Amino acid sequence: MSIGPSTFARLRRIAEHLPELPGVGKVEIAHGGIVLTLPPVRRHELAVARIARQLHLQLPKTHPGFLARAGADLQDAGLGRLRRPDLMVFAEAAPESEPPAVLPHEVLLVVEIVSRSNPENDYHDKVADYAAMGIPHYLLVDPRDGTGIVHSQPNYRSRTPFAFGDRIIVGPWTIDTGDLLTYG
Incomplete structure (x- = not known):
C-alpha cells in the first residue's frame, strides 16, 4: 500500500519523536502506518557487528569510499516507506546530503537479522520493499534456525539459501x- 506524500511527511514527523520512548527499538513506516519494534537481543547485534566487520575489510577494494553502517534510516517517499535495516552498505558521503535518511539509489546492500518476534516482516514485507526500491542485494540472516537467503536483483528473483x-x-563480497x- 502506497501513501501520498503529505501523509508520508506527517508520519515521518511523528516517527522522528518515537525513538525517545523507552523500550522502542526501530521506528519504521510501512503499509500506511508507523511500525515499532522491540530492541534487538545480543546475538542479533553480534551478527550485525560480525557481518559489518567482514564488509569493512572488503569495501576498500570493491567500493572505495563506501561503508557498512548500522542504525541509518532508508527512505523511499515515493513508496511511502521508511525502513531501518540492521546494516546497509552505502557511500560514506550519502548522509551528508538532504534528506537525512539514505535514499535507495545510494544503497548497494541491506542486511536484516530476523527477529524472533516478527520474522514475517523480514521474509515478506522487506523483500518486497527492498526489491521495489531497486536495492541490488538483500542479505537475510535467520538466527532462529541458522539459515539465511541472499536476494539479488532484478526483483530478487535470484535467491540463494x-x-x-x-x-x-x-554481490562482490564474500561473507563467512x-x-x-x-x-x-
Missing part, C-alpha cells in the same frame, strides 16, 4: 557465516 557455517557470495550464532 545458505546455512550458518557456509561462505556465501553477496561460520561465526554467526543461533538464538539458542
